[in-house]
Amino acid sequence: MPVVSQRGQDMPVSPFRKLLPYAEAARRQGKTVYPLNIGQPDVLTPPALLEAVRTADVAVLGYAPGAGTESYRRKLEAYYQRAGIPARYDDILVTTAGSEAILFALLTCLNPGDEVIIAEPFYGTYTAFAIAAGVHIVTVTAHIEDGFALPPLADFEAVITPRTRAVLICNPSNPTGYVYTRAELDALLGLCKRHDLYLLSDEAYREYCYDGAQATSALSLEGGEEHVVLLDTISKRYSACGARVGALVTRNPEVWQAAFHFGQMRICPPVLEMIAAEAAADLPSTYFDETRAEYQARRDLTVRRLRAMPGVTCPVPGGAFYVVARLPVDDAETFGQWLLEDFTLNNQTLMLSPANGFYQTPGLGRQEVRLAYVINQTDLAAAFDCLAQALLEYPGRVEPAPAAFVEAAIAS
Amino acid sequence: MPVVSQRGQDMPVSPFRKLLPYAEAARRQGKTVYPLNIGQPDVLTPPALLEAVRTADVAVLGYAPGAGTESYRRKLEAYYQRAGIPARYDDILVTTAGSEAILFALLTCLNPGDEVIIAEPFYGTYTAFAIAAGVHIVTVTAHIEDGFALPPLADFEAVITPRTRAVLICNPSNPTGYVYTRAELDALLGLCKRHDLYLLSDEAYREYCYDGAQATSALSLEGGEEHVVLLDTISKRYSACGARVGALVTRNPEVWQAAFHFGQMRICPPVLEMIAAEAAADLPSTYFDETRAEYQARRDLTVRRLRAMPGVTCPVPGGAFYVVARLPVDDAETFGQWLLEDFTLNNQTLMLSPANGFYQTPGLGRQEVRLAYVINQTDLAAAFDCLAQALLEYPGRVEPAPAAFVEAAIAS
Numbered sequence: 093m094p095v096v097s098q099r100g101q102d103m104p105v106s107p108f109r110k111l112l113p114y115a116e117a118a119r120r121q122g123k124t125v126y127p128l129n130i131g132q133p134d135v136l137t138p139p140a141l142l143e144a145v146r147t148a149d150v151a152v153l154g155y156a157p158g159a160g161t162e163s164y165r166r167k168l169e170a171y172y173q174r175a176g177i178p179a180r181y182d183d184i185l186v187t188t189a190g191s192e193a194i195l196f197a198l199l200t201c202l203n204p205g206d207e208v209i210i211a212e213p214f215y216g217t218y219t220a221f222a223i224a225a226g227v228h229i230v231t232v233t234a235h236i237e238d239g240f241a242l243p244p245l246a247d248f249e250a251v252i253t254p255r256t257r258a259v260l261i262c263n264p265s266n267p268t269g270y271v272y273t274r275a276e277l278d279a280l281l282g283l284c285k286r287h288d289l290y291l292l293s294d295e296a297y298r299e300y301c302y303d304g305a306q307a308t309s310a311l312s313l314e315g316g317e318e319h320v321v322l323l324d325t326i327s328k329r330y331s332a333c334g335a336r337v338g339a340l341v342t343r344n345p346e347v348w349q350a351a352f353h354f355g356q357m358r359i360c361p362p363v364l365e366m367i368a369a370e371a372a373a374d375l376p377s378t379y380f381d382e383t384r385a386e387y388q389a390r391r392d393l394t395v396r397r398l399r400a401m402p403g404v405t406c407p408v409p410g411g412a413f414y415v416v417a418r419l420p421v422d423d424a425e426t427f428g429q430w431l432l433e434d435f436t437l438n439n440q441t442l443m444l445s446p447a448n449g450f451y452q453t454p455g456l457g458r459q460e461v462r463l464a465y466v467i468n469q470t471d472l473a474a475a476f477d478c479l480a481q482a483l484l485e486y487p488g489r490v491e492p493a494p495a496a497f498v499e500a501a502i503a504s
Numbered sequence: 505m506p507v508v509s510q511r512g513q514d515m516p517v518s519p520f521r522k523l524l525p526y527a528e529a530a531r532r533q534g535k536t537v538y539p540l541n542i543g544q545p546d547v548l549t550p551p552a553l554l555e556a557v558r559t560a561d562v563a564v565l566g567y568a569p570g571a572g573t574e575s576y577r578r579k580l581e582a583y584y585q586r587a588g589i590p591a592r593y594d595d596i597l598v599t600t601a602g603s604e605a606i607l608f609a610l611l612t613c614l615n616p617g618d619e620v621i622i623a624e625p626f627y628g629t630y631t632a633f634a635i636a637a638g639v640h641i642v643t644v645t646a647h648i649e650d651g652f653a654l655p656p657l658a659d660f661e662a663v664i665t666p667r668t669r670a671v672l673i674c675n676p677s678n679p680t681g682y683v684y685t686r687a688e689l690d691a692l693l694g695l696c697k698r699h700d701l702y703l704l705s706d707e708a709y710r711e712y713c714y715d716g717a718q719a720t721s722a723l724s725l726e727g728g729e730e731h732v733v734l735l736d737t738i739s740k741r742y743s744a745c746g747a748r749v750g751a752l753v754t755r756n757p758e759v760w761q762a763a764f765h766f767g768q769m770r771i772c773p774p775v776l777e778m779i780a781a782e783a784a785a786d787l788p789s790t791y792f793d794e795t796r797a798e799y800q801a802r803r804d805l806t807v808r809r810l811r812a813m814p815g816v817t818c819p820v821p822g823g824a825f826y827v828v829a830r831l832p833v834d835d836a837e838t839f840g841q842w843l844l845e846d847f848t849l850n851n852q853t854l855m856l857s858p859a860n861g862f863y864q865t866p867g868l869g870r871q872e873v874r875l876a877y878v879i880n881q882t883d884l885a886a887a888f889d890c891l892a893q894a895l896l897e898y899p900g901r902v903e904p905a906p907a908a909f910v911e912a913a914i915a916s
Contacts, residue, residue, distance in 0.1 A: 094731065097611065097614055097615045100612040100763070103762060103765035103766060103768075137562070142562055145776060146557075146558045152545070152546060152743060153746040156746055189771070191769065199509065199512065199636055201508070202509055203511065204511075206509075220766070220768070221769060258506075331564060333565065334567055335565050335774065336600065336773070336774040350509070353512070353516070356517070356518040356632065357518075358600075359603060361748070362777050363746030364557060364774075364780070365777065
């Protein structure tokens with residue numbers, strides 16, 4: 093019998109779905125399970141997106157150009173200009189969701205065996221893309237005590253090798269919600285320029301920054317033309333995760349051209365969903381104002397409730413719709429499974445993502461979880477009622493050690 | 505400045521689109537250019553597909569399961585059962601078009617540096633997928649004089665090395681239209697079993713076989729459970745190329761599981777287009793009867809017209825909607841460019857795909873072209889009027905040598 097490839101065997105189970113079988117079992121038992129594990133918002137998709145598809149005049153649902161339809165690329169150009177991002181029509185390659193933009197960027201910028209530096213905790217699925225592209229992720233570690241700010245540049249310098257080709261960031265960050273400052277981004281670009289590295293910037297959550305903050309796009313940095321590759325998607329921006337439309341945007345024409353050849357390989361992005369995306373690009377900025385206000389209220393609720401739970405460490409996420417919190421538990425994955433198998437409050441419980449799936453360094457994140465505040469405030473409050481009670485009842489509860497002690501223990 | 509990866513530099517220009525800039529220039533000059541270069545049928549997409557999307561009750565366009573929606577996988581199971589293909593629900597992984605099924609199959613079945621054997625001429629885009637997956641295509645050559653039948657097994661045996669992991673076929677074939685017999689497929693599976701290879705079978709054109717013939721699915725072969733991976737798509741089946749929905753189907757659960765992990769990486773296939781695909785799976789078999797009759801008429805017209813042109817060699821394609829013909833020209837790519845730049849008949853011309861893009865062995869296919877009979881019969885006839893006249897006028901016309909001489913010249 094032929095054997096599955098090593099990379100096939102190495103592919104990780106999605107960290108957001110690790111506990112799914114237990115959640116399904118709990119639901120079969122009639123429990124309500126609040127899904128805080130995955131970034132699937134309950135926010136309505138703007139009706140204009142679906143209306144555009146409904147009224148589209150399509151007789152033959154034929155191929156589109158490999159870089160996306162001209163009309164959608166024009167709309168995207170206008171969208172980027174409004175967002176203060178100097179991306180032009182020719183810089184934009186429409187992709188099948190942000191996923192494909194990530195894959196194409198790794199294939200285009202790195203050779204097999206090359207290295208990309210990422211600050212952990214990071215979007216766990218990057219690991220899968222790295223395996224698919226045959227490249228290695230090298231990590232520097234961001235710390236919960238610093239609110240997961242950019243680690244010192246010296247930490248990046250320390251792990252650069254002759255195989256390093258890129259730094260990959262997610263800004264605002266999934267999973268931490270941290271929003272990089274312009275100063276941090278400038279410093280990072282400086283590092284990339286000194287070492288001839290690409291700066292790959294996943295900006296899926298651009299519009300969702302709170303307390304009046306604004307995300308800085310890496311593509312808007314001075315002097316980044318040759319280095320920056322923007323990875324984008326409409327999934328979160330318009331609560332349209334099922335519409336698989338994203339973009340790879342770069343002002344480096346050689347990178348664009350090579351990525352475009354990978355795009356020709358799969359012929360074109362989904363055509364009906366590009367029609368939806370095109371309608372989305374016309375939405376007024378009030379759409380973002382309203383949606384941001386809702387997410388901010390959810391974030392405020394999340395932080396307030398978590399901080400009220402004894403032993404929980406919770407930074408204030410500045411953007412996206414996630415928080416990585418440290419819980420007073422022996423092991424967050426065991427706790428997550430226990431929540432689904434052994435706990436209920438009024439026949440309700442919650443599903444979370446153990447944060448170990450967001451770290452590459454073994455042992456890190458063992459007490460941390462990622463929570464996605466993507467459900468309405470009533471359900472969110474109920475989920476936190478469950479979590480608060482569960483933390484009191486959980487047999488593996490540990491009293492939190494001082495932060496310095498925890499770090500030392502992990503390092504040992 | 506950072507340098508694009510070697511694989512990015514190696515990615516080929518799509519062979520169907522090589523002449524596109526010349527076609528665009530010709531159209532700007534007001535010429536009518538009949539597109540026989542790409543498999544984009546003008547057949548209407550069945551209205552039921554689009555109607556299903558229009559009437560779908562979607563409030564939040566959320567993620568679907570990574571393997572596709574349960575309802576669509578159930579419909580696909582029923583479709584395969586009706587087609588006599590023993591694929592069950594658990595064997596089916598819905599992919600983002602056939603493209604993704606090809607990529608996932610290569611990633612799952614081969615390690616970087618491994619080899620896959622393909623009979624040339626083959627769907628040129630396989631080259632791009634092989635580069636993306638870091639694997640090598642090794643060819644055996646099918647010949648126009650044999651109607652592009654399966655080359656002798658001894659030719660396959662001769663190129664097997666310790667790195668060979670799979671044989672990839674396209675049946676019915678793009679670009680040749682050849683339909684493999686059950687005996688050929690059984691022999692090929694036997695070879696795969698003896699050498700512990702996967703048999704990857706791209707069956708995008710299953711329904712379109714002519715003269716009453718039926719395509720045999722590799723998945724229906726006796727004893728193929730562990731070896732066969734079916735690569736499928738709705739693009740051609742329902743003239744829905746822009747709906748990026750395909751499938752990877754295998755009865756080998758380890759292959760399925762690994763491919764599924766690659767599927768989790770990109771979270772899910774396009775959701776609106778899965779709704780269309782689900783409606784398509786309910787179409788009655790009369791849909792295929794009618795569409796097949798139309799393609800058969802186009803094929804008959806194509807073969808009749810090509811064979812009437814002095815010096816043209818044209819096998820009778822048994823399926824799909826392509827033919828590879830040999831023309832009495834010095835170089836088919838030069839001729840294709842000349843057609844667009846220097847020729848018109850009543851201000852009309854045609855675009856074709858030079859067949860060198862479908863061969864890996866340098867020099868092969870230099871006088872051959874792939875023609876896609878995907879446009880209506882009136883236009884098709886007009887395109888062949890152009891081709892007939894062009895072959896008479898073309899300055900690089902060569903009188904055809906006897907086949908044996910041509911083969912010897914190519915081999916030298």
